[in-house]
Amino acid sequence: MSYEPDHYEGSVPVFKPDYETFRDFYKFMCEVNKYGMKSGIIKIVPPEQWVDKVAFPPSAETLQKIKIKTPIQQHISGSKGVFVVQNVEKPKSYNVIQWKHLSHDYKLPEGRHSAKNEDSSGIEPHQQSNKVRSKCLDSFTLDDFEKFRENFNCDHLEQFDDEQRVEFLESYYWKTLNFTEPMYGADSLGSLFEDSVKEWNISSLPSILEYLDEKVPGVNESYLYAGLWKASFAWHLEDQDLYSINYIHFGAPKQWYSIPQEDSEKFYNFMKEQFPEESKNCSEFLRHKMFLVSPKLLQSNGIRCNHIVHRQQEFIVTYPFGYHAGFNYGYNLAESVNFALPSWLDIGAKAKKCLCIDDAVGINVQKLRSNYMH
């Protein structure tokens, strides 16, 4: 068994464990903890034996259950690598068929070996597409989802295998971030894992958060994230400085950035300088998940910024004190939850909380510790 990274990508350790090393999530996380506590995030490419147990495409029943409720429209202002993201909820719900249709309104630019933007064969003409969008959620039948399975994934997915294309898109994102208003189906309760998946099932991970007295959405219950091109997550730490794990079930990749823990204080001070008003009003202003600065700007100010592309059927894990941010390269579906190892109890007890958001998550760490110990 080897718990060493296979290699590093953009200074992020990438693990490719064999099935024996991988299958015990808790042991694996304890063994690789020292790496993540340095780099902020790690990537895990699961072994084929595990991937084969996860339905791909998901069953029609599973696809039918996905409800993308009140997605957010992201109003992004700023320039020169410093941006504020304001998330405005849209009072609408989508199923995954409608979400894929919506993705045609958020096209990627052409350029540097681009896949042409013409629609692939499985996509219906515009008129029909309008019909799909206005159709009432309840009027979709299981048969519709059965048919959708033939074309469920992101069109032109192969473009993301072209390194130069991805680099072009990343640089285009930072240049044009404030030109459009991306949509993001973030924080919808749910899971795409079948109960038959016993290992690394994000909706039922072994974690000391099992000892919490109640269910906390997104913390010990998994959330789904339905992405579109440019849908972004601003710089933040997890609630109560927990760990998080994120799996892309299908679709376009996510771009991730992380700050090595050694530079986290430098990073926080830099962010305070960029957003003086907000930081004066709330010392925990980064928990508002509204502030984006580019990796280039960070690096030119002496703050190291790791970067990695997260593809479908891969995991990213984020660590306490590891600030992270990123965006989606297109239509995709990811699942994420928080978790904790016993060594987190001391971290959680000291974690600061933002008091200006009413629904900010607070965990009674003392109670959790005593539940866990007895």
Ligand code: AKG
């Ligand atoms: C996490 O999973 O911890 C994240 O911050 C990513 C959220 C997202 O995918 O939008």
